[in-house]
Amino acid sequence: MxxxxxxxxxxxxxxxxxxxxxxxxxxxxxxxxxxxxxxxxxxxxxxxxxxxxxxxxxxxxxIIDAHIHLTIYGTNLLGVSCIEHHIQSLEDLFVDLRKKVNETQKGQWVRAWGFKESNLKEKRYPTKEELDGISTDHPIVIIRTCNHTCVVNSKALEIAKIDENTPDPEGGIIERNTDGTLTGRMIENAHMQVFQHASYTNEEIRKGMKLASEEFIKAGITSIHDAGGYGEGSETIRIMQQAVKAQEVKVRIYAMVGSLTNSHEFVKKMVDAGPITGLGDDHFKIGPAKLFTDGSSVGPTIATREGYTHSPDDNGIIYYSQEELNRILGEAHEKGFQLTAHAQGDRAIEMLLNCYEAALDSHPRQDHRHRIEHAGISSPDLQDRMKKLGVVVTPNPVFIYANGDKYLEYYGERVEVMYPARDFIEKGIVAAFGSDAPVTYLDPLLGIHAAINRESMDKQAVGKNQCIGIMEAIRAYTWNGAYASFEEKIKGSIEAxxxxxxxxxxxxxxxxxxxxxxxxxxxxxxxxxxxxxxxxxxxxxxxxxxxxx
The missing domain is CATH 2.30.40.10 (Urease, subunit C, domain 1)
Structure with missing residues (x-):
């Protein structure tokens, strides 16, 4: 041959x-x-x-990126980028938004992504009034880099039917001024609900998927574990399959059954429909059932067992009660799904492990490979439970590079067990690395760099005890990713x-x-x-x- x-x-x-x-x-x-x-x-x-x-x-x-958002990354390319080098201030951003407004039909959404207030001269969010000054004929939404917070103008609030009398949704905050008026800032579930109205058309989503796939391939990414997007998840998965079949999307996809809005409804729909984890072929497969349990590590809104270092009375947001988590994911486990959830804080991780223990006690299953997306603050006691349960984790080392200075401020000494790659290796816990792009940088080589060096962008040491070696980092971005999707026998290493x-x-x-x-x-x-x-x-x-x- x-x-x-x-x-x-x-x-x-x-x-x-x-x-x-x-x-x-x-x-x-x-x-x-x-x-x-x-x-x-x-x-x-x-x-x-x-x-x-x-x-x-x-x-x-x-490279197998074990946690990335194909749809969001792609559709972001259709909007205003806040990460362009020329955007150094709010006024720089407003200039680009005005240009987009002039190109957009009245009544249509103007969207910006990648916003990070600490990167700008003013060190703050824009106000609703400032966005109204750009346009009151177009709904405007500016999405923070974490995808857990946004700022909108009055037109967007009108479309979303949100006013001063609207109560905060469960697991979310509609921010208000001291006089009760709205600032325009939407946090966690409030943001997710707003974006249901700001969603893209199916044609835009498919175009964005193609653009994202091309960018991933340029970065050396050949397989992704898609962690979901906004809107109704089954429609997104349908479009994804069509794009793969038409060879518009050429990266291999392991699609999590989850979405950023009402993920429990999507999980329930898919559980009732019949397909389970693993359905598909080498190019597209159904992945785990996925929920959100807490918020953003840089919000900060993650659920912690102790208050934040900079704000001791705040310990984040929980999306579901323990009973709800056990019920939703327990049913998915019973029907044959691999399970996973976004869990950043130690309180959220603990609840997810409780859920897995309950599911496995009720319906034992060998080699389930249930996952934890991010596994941010993974204290030693939680690591021991992960190992005992056979859980796979998907930490994001590039977060240390991008957000390390904020982690030191928000979590103090807890950075020593944030995305603890060294501890995972030593305890025999399989850790598959993911970028979480577009939440932060796509480049897997930067992710490998971050895992090896554990330094923030401004050279601050962030949990140096968790540094790993180059071969360990490469394995976490290749073979471990294949293992996390039950595919280590067909990819993840160079073998005949x-x-x-x-x-x-x-x-x-x-x-x-x-x-x-x-x-x-x-x-x-x-x-x-x-x-x-x-x-x-x-x-x-x-x-x-x-x-x-």
Missing amino acids: KADYLFMNGEVITVDEQNTVAEAVAVKGNRILAVGTSDEMGKYTAEATKIIDLNGKTLMPG GKLADLVVLDSSILNQEQHKIKELKVVLTMIDGKVLYNPENHTSNDLKMKVKV
């Missing part, structure tokens, strides 16, 4: 059981044919074989017979200085044996060409 592609003379990080570093890989069709030395791979060469000389660069398994999902970096990651990991770039991404990203197009047309990446 001859290869379609031969990757030669490289640093091949296989992520096999022995963490073997090989030199060459042969690919046939959509599978890995063989792994070994460059000389050994020579026997697979044919006239039509495309030979890629890596010249010492890293070849590694395709597995799917040919591969990534090439612009140099050796093992020889890169520890504090410069984030500077590495992806120069080739292969999914299903097809090169989908290769900006210099090294492997096109000339089938005999021996190329250098």
Whole structure:
């Protein structure tokens, strides 16, 4: 059997059981044919074989982002970005919003995303009145980077039927001035409810999914675990499947059954409908049933057992009572679903573990791989329970880089057990890394950098005791992600017979200085044996060409 592609003379990080570093890989069709030395791979060469000389660069398994929001990331690309370098103040943002208003039909939504008040000169949110000054004919919504808070204008409040007499929804806050008037800021469930009215059309969602898939592939991401979006979840999953079938979305998808709004209703609908975790194929599969239990780590609105360090009387928001959590997820477990929930604070994690214990006591199941999304403040007692229950966690090391200074302010010494990758490894808890993009940065190499260095963007140490090694970080972004979706036998490592999902970096990651990991770039991404990203197009047309990446 001859290869379609031969990757030669490289640093091949296989992520096999022995963490073997090989030199060459042969690919046939959509599978890995063989792994070994460059000389050994020579026997697979044919006239039509495309030979890629890596010249010492890293070849590694395709990145599996175990927690990301495909729809939100994609539709954000259709709105105003608050993370552009030129936006240094509220007025800079207002200029871009005015431009968008001028391009948008009256009555249609104007949306901005990625807002972070601490990044701006004023260090505050815009007011409802300031947004009214931009337009009262267009509903305007500015979504904070965490996707748990937004600010809206009067037109948006009118459409959402929210006024001074509207009570706070359960698990949410409609912020008010001291005189009872609305500020325009919507927190947690209040934000989620507003965005039901600001949702995108199906055509916009599908267009956004395609754009997001292209960005993911450029970043070396070959598989994602989609953590849901706004709106009615079953409609989003339907559109997602259509986009995958039409090959508009080319990353592999493990779709969580959850949404940012009324996730319990979507879970109930899917449980009653009959499909369970694992339904699908190698390109699209139904994932776990997912709820939200608490809020945002940088809100801060996560549910903690003790008050926040900077605000001792505040310990966050809980979405469901223990009884409700047990009932909703317990039924999904009974029907065969893998379970998961967004749980950031130690109080929320404790409640979720209580739920899993109750579900497994009532209906025991081997190898359930129930998950915890984020697992933010994972104290030692909670880690012990995770290990005992066989729980998989999906921490987000890039949060340390992006938000570490705020974590130190909000949680104090608890940063020592925030997203504690070292503890998870030492206790034998499988931790699959995810970016949570667009909540924060997409780049998995930045995520690997953050896990290794545990420093914030401004170089503050944030729980240095939780630093891990480069091979451990790569495994968390590859094989562990495959394990979290019951797919470790077909992907997540470079071994003969597995799917040919591969990534090439612009140099050796093992020889890169520890504090410069984030500077590495992806120069080739292969999914299903097809090169989908290769900006210099090294492997096109000339089938005999021996190329250098």
